[in-house]
Amino acid sequence: MTRKVSVTGGKGGTGKSTIAVNLALELACLEELVLADLDVEAPNDHIILGVKLEGEEPVTIMLPVIEYEKCSACGSCAKVCDTGAIIAPKGRLPMVLPRLCSGCRACMLVCPNNAIREGRRVIGFTYETPISLGGRRITLVTGMLREGEEHVSPVVVAGRRRAESVGARFMLVDTAAGTGNTVSIALEGSKLAIAVTEPTPLGEHDLKLILELLGEMSIEAWVVVNRAGIGSEERVRKLASQYGARVVARIPYSRRLLESYVSGVPIVLMRPEDPISLVFRKLAKEIVEVV
Ligand code: SF4
Ligand code: SF4
Numbered sequence: 001m002t003r004k005v006s007v008t009g010g011k012g013g014t015g016k017s018t019i020a021v022n023l024a025l026e027l028a029c030l031e032e033l034v035l036a037d038l039d040v041e042a043p044n045d046h047i048i049l050g051v052k053l054e055g056e057e058p059v060t061i062m063l064p065v066i067e068y069e070k071c072s073a074c075g076s077c078a079k080v081c082d083t084g085a086i087i088a089p090k091g092r093l094p095m096v097l098p099r100l101c102s103g104c105r106a107c108m109l110v111c112p113n114n115a116i117r118e119g120r121r122v123i124g125f126t127y128e129t130p131i132s133l134g135g136r137r138i139t140l141v142t143g144m145l146r147e148g149e150e151h152v153s154p155v156v157v158a159g160r161r162r163a164e165s166v167g168a169r170f171m172l173v174d175t176a177a178g179t180g181n182t183v184s185i186a187l188e189g190s191k192l193a194i195a196v197t198e199p200t201p202l203g204e205h206d207l208k209l210i211l212e213l214l215g216e217m218s219i220e221a222w223v224v225v226n227r228a229g230i231g232s233e234e235r236v237r238k239l240a241s242q243y244g245a246r247v248v249a250r251i252p253y254s255r256r257l258l259e260s261y262v263s264g265v266p267i268v269l270m271r272p273e274d275p276i277s278l279v280f281r282k283l284a285k286e287i288v289e290v291v
Pocket of ligand 2: 066070071072073074075076077078088094110111112113114115116
C-alpha cells in the first residue's frame with residue numbers, strides 16, 4: 001500500500017513547492033516515490049525540477065447537450081440550475097453556458113421531454129512524467145486546471161487518483177495553499193502533513209488555520225519554518241505545540257537557495273552538502289522512519 005505524506009501551507013508564497021521538490025528528491029533516495037503536484041491552479045513542481053510534462057490525459061465533467069427537436073421550451077432546466085448555466089427566456093429555447101456548468105445533472109432529471117443528453121467537456125489535464133535526476137527516479141504526477149476554468153475539485157481528484165494508480169510505495173503530495181475544499185481533497189489519506197510556514201504574523205495566522213484543518217482530518221502535523229530568522233520562531237513553536245504539532249525543521253533565508261531556484265536546479269542537486277540540503281536529507285529520513 002502507498003504511504004502518503006503531504007506538504008501543505010496555509011499561505012501562498014511560503015516556498016511550499018520548493019520544499020516539496022527538494023524533499024521529494026531526498027525521499028527518492030530512500031523509497032520508490034511518486035510526487036503528486038495537486039496545486040492544480042498553479043502547478044510548478046515540474047518547473048522547479050526543470051522537466052517537461054508528459055503523458056497528458058484530459059479531465060472531463062458532464063456537460064448537458066440539449067436536443068432541441070425534443071424541447072418544448074418549458075424552462076424547467078433553467079429553473080433548477082443553481083449555477084445559472086442555463087438561460088431560458090420565457091417561451092424561448094434554452095441555452096447552456098458551459099463554463100458555469102458543474103455537471104450536476106439536475107437539468108437532465110427535471111426535463112419532462114427527455115431532451116437533455118449527457119456530453120463531456122474538458123476542464124483540465126493530468127500528466128505523468130518519469131524523472132531521472134541526480135541518480136534518483138521519481139514519477140511526477142501533475143494536475144492542471146484549464147485556464148479560466150472554475151471547477152477545481154474534479155482535477156484534484158483526477159490527479160490524486162492518477163498518482164495512486166502509479167502504485168509507488170511512497171507518495172508525496174504538494175497541495176495548494178490555503179484550507180479550502182481542494183486542499184482537503186489533496187490531503188485525504190495522508191498519514192502525515194508537513195505544514196510550511198514563515199515566522200511572520202501572517203504566516204502564524206495561516207499556520208493556525210491549516211493546523212486546525214489537519215486536526216479535524218486527524219492527520220499528524222509537522223511544521224517546517226521557512227525563511228527562518230526573519231521573525232519570531234518562538235511564537236510558531238508555541239502555536240504548533242498548542243495543536244500537538246512540532247517544528248521539525250527550519251530553513252534559513254538563504255541566497256544559495258534563491259540561486260538554485262533561479263537556475264532551475266533544486267538545491268539538493270546543486271549543492272548536496274549545503275547545510276540546507278542536509279536539512280532535507282534529515283527530514284526525509286525522519287519521515288520514512290515514522291510513516
Ligand atoms: S448539469 Fe447542473 S450545473 Fe450543469 S446546466 Fe445542468 S443543472 Fe446546471
Ligand atoms: S427542461 Fe427540457 S423541455 Fe424544458 S426547456 Fe429544458 S430542455 Fe427544453
